[in-house]
Amino acid sequence: MAKRTIEEWEETTLGPLKKRFGERKESFETMSGIPINTIYTEQTKAVTEFTDEYPGEFPFTRGVQPNMYRGRLWTMRQYAGLASPEESNRRYRYLLDQGQTGLSVAFDLPTQTGYDSDHPMATGEVGRTGVPISSLADMEILFDKIPLDKVSTSMTINATASVLLALYIAVGKKQGVKPEALSGTIQNDILKEYIARGTYIYPPEPSMRLITDVFQFCSKNVPKWNTISISGYHMSEAGANAVQELAFTFSNAIAYVEAAISSGLDVDAFAGRLSFFFVAQNNLFEEVAKYRAARRMWAKIMRERFNAKNDRSCMMRFHTQTAGVTLTAQQPDNNVIRTTIQALAAVLGGTQSLHVNSKDEALALPTEESVQISLRTQQILAHESGVSESVDPLAGSYYVEHLTDELESQAFRYIESMDGMGGAVEALREGFQIQEIHNSAYQHQKEVESLDRVVVGVNQYQSPTPPIKKLQTISPNETQNQLARLAKVKSERNDKKVQESLENLRAVTKSGSNTMPVLIKCVESYATVGEISDVFRDIFGEQTEFTPF
């Protein structure tokens, strides 16, 4: 019997049914607007086209390791930072006791924007969104009794990333751990701060220089450190869809690689330590396809655009966090189900590490109890669901392969148009990414309000929500303790040494030499994050918002 074609099936079987009953919607599409057909078959893409990709080999579509989670599970890394170094240290040790395998530090906004806890701009913000770190004294408490040669630590820090890395290296030295034994990640991705997250300090050029200083220093001295985590996550949170997330992340990545190469680095000397960070949204198949497309895109970019020789330089390794924007304040228990679907997407998509948001985070910082559910979600996926036993299990699905190709080609088209504008930094100056993301956010909100997009418990299936009884709170004592410790540090340190190190930093910064060695000297003299940032502010100036709205 001759094989039936999809057209024949549509005519004889699907067509009559659609005519009789209609369908729920006139058209179906993914969250980024890719049209979805009723079915996909090998007519969409021949089986032979996707069976020649293997995990652990260029272009890594199917995964960066040949056996993925059969060798080692992903790193379960819950992002946490409480109101004080003491509290945070206690939470980290609790999480490690509970089976978490890596740390992830959240800092408060003053630390992220280069202000000490006692600065007027820090009013009300100390310890709010994470731990305040003003000096080495705070950092010593934060990692007390945590062996830095055994755990890997991810730090969500950008404008002040090199200062925090210097602090981490200094704490390691105090513990007797050499820089070459340290492993972890700093986010260090300033471009997405201008675009979406907002914790920039200096203009793009000098900020990029601080970033390439880190690339260069770590390639020689801290070889196991991921020097940047180029992030789509926050752009997605600000409204970007999957195509925009890919396009803007990789156009930023291209800008960093170009900056590093023009600072004199060989691409293969640093590219292997570049890492990525993506969101996991609700749209399961599109998200899995997104991670697959991301790996293939990065491999192509590195090989074709930058002529990278090492396979390692072409491997897109990434962290995933479930989507904060999908958390609802209404019926918060539903968030556990949402984050489970999102975490599943990340695992099916081959993530290297994962943070699962907690159900109460639309209302406050999560409690210990709700964080435990998040970690358990990861453990259930890892040990009970069986999804980690085979590599890239959705490969070969006509639908997922189609979405992978479609996301890749749409994102590359976006990148091409930004190349035409002069690249990510020039596009940013025109406010391009900011405007595109805002348009997506506004459209999303309109769809929610017109009920074109259902959010369970919010615009449909509402029911009265009893307020969550136990929310994480911050006591004013903790801010007082932080201020007292900072005052003590400032009164007890050797002022002459501090001034000398800061002057040295000024000279090195102006000379164009690598700032990392002198930054380590500065923090070891107990110069503060604010004092160091002021030196840079003085030389570099400060950036204001790119687009007036």
Next chain:
Amino acid sequence: MTSKIIRVLVAKPGLDGHDRGAKVIARALRDAGMEVIYTGIRQTPEMIAQAAMQEDVDVIGLSILSGAHIELFPQIINELNNREMGDVLIVAGGIIPESDHHYLTDIGIKGIFGPGTTTSDIVTFIQESIK
């Protein structure tokens, strides 16, 4: 309904950079026919009060997600009072726990809009309060 065009300042106090909500609301208010001035991020209480006075607004919308509202909102209200702007309508949105609502209403925040609020609810609230 008033025939006068309502002027709104949408402001982001503190160091918080999450501006998705503020911008979506600014645009929705514009689409609803109001004149909207958006301050951008990292505004001090003085900057916000000063902008409100210079722009002669009827409404100030404060958006904050970092938790610093407890310290910053009273300061903003002080700064407004210092400029004899005490009668301006102040509404707020972001991550503001319910346990703080009572206090914020007491100091003069007239509307507090949490996650999941529709922009049309906010438009209606402002239009009815300004009548």
